[in-house]
Amino acid sequence: AAVDIVRRCLCDKSLFSHDLVLAIIRSGQISYRLFPDLFSLLEEKKELSLLSLCLQHVLDVPETALVSALSVFLRELGAVSSKQDRHRRADYLCSVISCAHNDIFLRESLKSLSTDNALALMHFLHNTLRKGCPLSDGYSSKSSESRDLTNALLNWTSMLLDAHFMHLLMFKDAHQLLRDMHKSVSEQMSVCHSVSRVEGLLHGIKTRSIKSHKTNSFDHYQIEVLKL
Numbered sequence: 001a002a003v004d005i006v007r008r009c010l011c012d013k014s015l016f017s018h019d020l021v022l023a024i025i026r027s028g029q030i031s032y033r034l035f036p037d038l039f040s041l042l043e044e045k046k047e048l049s050l051l052s053l054c055l056q057h058v059l060d061v062p063e064t065a066l067v068s069a070l071s072v073f074l075r076e077l078g079a080v081s082s083k084q085d086r087h088r089r090a091d092y093l094c095s096v097i098s099c100a101h102n103d104i105f106l107r108e109s110l111k112s113l114s115t116d117n118a119l120a121l122m123h124f125l126h127n128t129l130r131k132g133c134p135l136s137d138g139y140s141s142k143s144s145e146s147r148d149l150t151n152a153l154l155n156w157t158s159m160l161l162d163a164h165f166m167h168l169l170m171f172k173d174a175h176q177l178l179r180d181m182h183k184s185v186s187e188q189m190s191v192c193h194s195v196s197r198v199e200g201l202l203h204g205i206k207t208r209s210i211k212s213h214k215t216n217s218f219d220h221y222q223i224e225v226l227k228l
Contacts, residue, residue: 006030010037013045021050031059039065043072052095063105067113070096074117093124097152103159110163118164119174125157126181157181 006024009016021042024030032039039061042051051069055061073096077089113121129150161168161181168174 003030003034006035006038010035010041013041016045018047018050022053025050025053025057028057032061032065039069043068046076048073048076048092052092055095055099061099063101063109066096066099066101067109070121071113071117074120078120094149097156098149107159107162110160113164115164115167118160118167121160122177122181125153125160126177129153
């Protein structure tokens with residue numbers, strides 16, 4: 001039934017219903033392979049919230065569709081001033097960045113991104129890596145998912161630079177941004193490495209604590225000093 005409803009909406013755009021499409025997307029019963037035109041329709045109608053939701057619930061979204069959605073978000077939400085708009089923009093962009101992808105196909109697809117959009121995305125990636133992502137309350141903030149998002153941001157930065165580095169070098173205004181981006185990426189890589197070390201140490205401490213608890217060994221205590 002859901003498949004038939006989507007087909008009718010695609011064939012006759014006058015039948016399009018935001019609430020109906022929203023319910024169908026959340027049901028998880030559709031895939032990009034079945035309805036490749038759904039993304040185009042949402043972009044045409046500027047249904048940004050539904051487009052972002054598709055990226056979170058629809059399977060097998062190709063890299064070309066990711067970059068197309070990214071372009072729409074950057075174009076429609078290019079200049080934002082209010083805190084709410086910044087949160088919404090971050091949510092939408094992060095819904096693209098968090099999607100599964102093939103690095104080779106993504107790099108090729110990013111080449112179709114206009115230079116202006118490439119610069120806008122670079123600014124977003126740099127600010128997010130430096131200050132953190134200004135996500136809305138509805139976006140998950142679990143530590144594991146935050147770490148996954150950081151890894152995704154670093155990966156997208158690498159892919160974007162591979163796809164547009166020569167173009168960015170031609171713009172004098174982009175030179176300082178590239179230097180700042182290099183610094184931010186280096187700092188994040190250092191942080192990620194330190195966090196991985198701490199996780200290993202804390203896991204060892206937790207394991208020893210569990211063993212001590214099982215053997216009721218509470219006669220002594222120890223202080224562990226972690227150096228980064």
